Amino acid sequence: MSEEFKPKIIVFCCNWCSYAGADLAGVSRFQIKPHFRVVRTLCSARVDPEFILHAFKKGADGVMVLGCHPGDCHYIGGNFRTRRRVALLKIMLKQFGLHADRFRLEWVSASEGEKFAKVVNEFVGRVTALGASPFRTQAEEKKKKADAAAAAAAQPAIAGAAPAAHR
Amino acid sequence: MPEKITIALKRGASCVGCDIAVVNFNEELFTLLSIADLVFSPTLMDVKYADLRAMPDKSITIGFYHGAVRNSDNEEFAKVMRDKCQILIAYGACAHMGGIPGLANVTTKQAIFDKVYKTTLSTINPEGIVPLEEYTDAQGHAMTLPKFYDEVFSLDDIVDVDYYVPACPPTPNMNLTILKVVKDFVTEGKPLPPKGTVIASEKTLCDECKRKRATKASMDTIHRLQEIEFDQEKCFLEQGIVCLGLATRAGCDAVCTATNMPCRGCMGPTAAVTEQGASMLSALASVYGLTSNEADMSEEQIDKLMSQILDPLGCFYRFSLPKSQLGHVVKDVE
Numbered sequence: 001m002s003e004e005f006k007p008k009i010i011v012f013c014c015n016w017c018s019y020a021g022a023d024l025a026g027v028s029r030f031q032i033k034p035h036f037r038v039v040r041t042l043c044s045a046r047v048d049p050e051f052i053l054h055a056f057k058k059g060a061d062g063v064m065v066l067g068c069h070p071g072d073c074h075y076i077g078g079n080f081r082t083r084r085r086v087a088l089l090k091i092m093l094k095q096f097g098l099h100a101d102r103f104r105l106e107w108v109s110a111s112e113g114e115k116f117a118k119v120v121n122e123f124v125g126r127v128t129a130l131g132a133s134p135f136r137t138q139a140e141e142k143k144k145k146a147d148a149a150a151a152a153a154a155q156p157a158i159a160g161a162a163p164a165a166h167r
Numbered sequence: 168m169p170e171k172i173t174i175a176l177k178r179g180a181s182c183v184g185c186d187i188a189v190v191n192f193n194e195e196l197f198t199l200l201s202i203a204d205l206v207f208s209p210t211l212m213d214v215k216y217a218d219l220r221a222m223p224d225k226s227i228t229i230g231f232y233h234g235a236v237r238n239s240d241n242e243e244f245a246k247v248m249r250d251k252c253q254i255l256i257a258y259g260a261c262a263h264m265g266g267i268p269g270l271a272n273v274t275t276k277q278a279i280f281d282k283v284y285k286t287t288l289s290t291i292n293p294e295g296i297v298p299l300e301e302y303t304d305a306q307g308h309a310m311t312l313p314k315f316y317d318e319v320f321s322l323d324d325i326v327d328v329d330y331y332v333p334a335c336p337p338t339p340n341m342n343l344t345i346l347k348v349v350k351d352f353v354t355e356g357k358p359l360p361p362k363g364t365v366i367a368s369e370k371t372l373c374d375e376c377k378r379k380r381a382t383k384a385s386m387d388t389i390h391r392l393q394e395i396e397f398d399q400e401k402c403f404l405e406q407g408i409v410c411l412g413l414a415t416r417a418g419c420d421a422v423c424t425a426t427n428m429p430c431r432g433c434m435g436p437t438a439a440v441t442e443q444g445a446s447m448l449s450a451l452a453s454v455y456g457l458t459s460n461e462a463d464m465s466e467e468q469i470d471k472l473m474s475q476i477l478d479p480l481g482c483f484y485r486f487s488l489p490k491s492q493l494g495h496v497v498k499d500v501e
Contacts, residue, residue: 050445053492071462080461084452087466087473092448095273095480097497134497 018066024113045078059136062127172228181234188336240313265489272495335433367418414447444483
């Protein structure tokens with residue numbers, strides 16, 4: 001199971017450092033595991049904790065926030081805010097029952113393509129080992145149930161139509 | 168005189184404080200009763216569930232449902248109310264967002280039953296008897312109890328809701344606002360607000376709060392209310408008391424902070440966000456233990472600082488856990 005398991009991972013990248021770092025990782029042709037999706041934001045501080053919670057709700061197995069190194073923020077102090085929020089959010093995610101390794105904050109500058117590849121590979125590897133997030137399992141079950149209910153709702157119409165056709 | 172409208176009050180998982188809030192209409196109760204007939208309210212009248220079921224569909228103009236949905240009985244009657252009422256209002260914090268009963272989403276049915284019926288210090292239950300949904304006694308009498316759910320829901324998780332009235336419980340002034348809306352609709356035919364409206368303000372509580380605050384908030388220490396002698400005029404946060412005002416919807420006239428009680432967040436998130444907990448988390452993390460030079464702080468120091476905020480989940484989602492993004496606590500791999 002763990003070999004086949006493909007995690008869904010959201011990586012929030014700030015526009016000025018980490019997104020450029022991701023770009024550099026690409027043009028440098030570093031091998032990166034493919035199970036992540038990048039969401040670009042103007043600053044890591046733009047990543048409202050609400051977005052992270054929403055990602056987990058929608059079935060993300062892991063969420064990572066990447067920003068400029070402290071002191072290097074394009075907006076001077078954005079990432080100082082980010083790290084404060086992330087510190088508190090980590091405590092709260094633990095209370096929600098999520099494994100601490102499902103959420104990570106890293107600093108990746110525009111020149112650190114290699115670090116981007118390394119950090120993402122590590123994170124994808126760790127989350128793959130952890131398996132599906134309980135919220136993902138739940139979201140998928142809910143969808144299955146809804147689909148089954150929709151199918152059942154469609155059933156009587158077909159069943160009702162069948163005898164008429166026989167007549 | 169136009170025809171009177173009809174009103175029903177039904178409770179779910181509720182402390183019945185919302186029924187008392189209706190009594191809090193005070194003398195305006197007569198205004199209410201001059202335009203409306205109360206046709207169903209188990210707290211205030213001698214009515215039976217069968218009476219409600221017997222009413223024709225959509226025969227009640229406005230239904231107020233208060234309380235969360237905790238068991239199968241709550242769910243069933245939420246649906247009955249939806250069928251019988253033209254307009255269904257989620258009245259009070261529990262129906263709006265799950266409220267205090269919603270905090271049960273940090274645990275499970277099993278854990279609650281074990282605690283309540285087996286492990287509390289005052290319990291003697293060697294046979295481990297817990298309530299069953301169905302039971303047939305020796306004489307063959309079958310009895311049933313509602314099914315207790317693993318999770319607590321808000322009203323709109325179960326049925327379509329037209330309007331929300333937040334707060335625990337809604338204040339007399341909020342009641343008057345509803346009364347005015349309803350009265351204008353009944354007597355003058357004025358249109359009702361758009362569906363889904365939360366009948367309160369769109370701003371944050373700080374907007375209504377009269378306490379004095381500096382232009383830039385900061386919080387150096389954290390205290391419980393009873394631990395310090397605080398200034399009765401000044402903002403709670405600046406004095407180190409966690410107040411949820413800055414992440415909470417206004418509309419209650421800040422009655423709590425006016426009487427020296429920090430806001431606990433019963434009005435739910437503001438109109439601009441979906442998550443009260445996330446807004447409060449951002450706000451508190453941004454003002455707590457601010458230093459003149461953030462760059463000097465190491466990440467370990469920040470972790471240590473934030474770990475002084477005990478139980479952020481219970482504190483920030485005190486009234487809104489079922490309506491939060493994640494909704495309830497899960498069990499992850501070790």
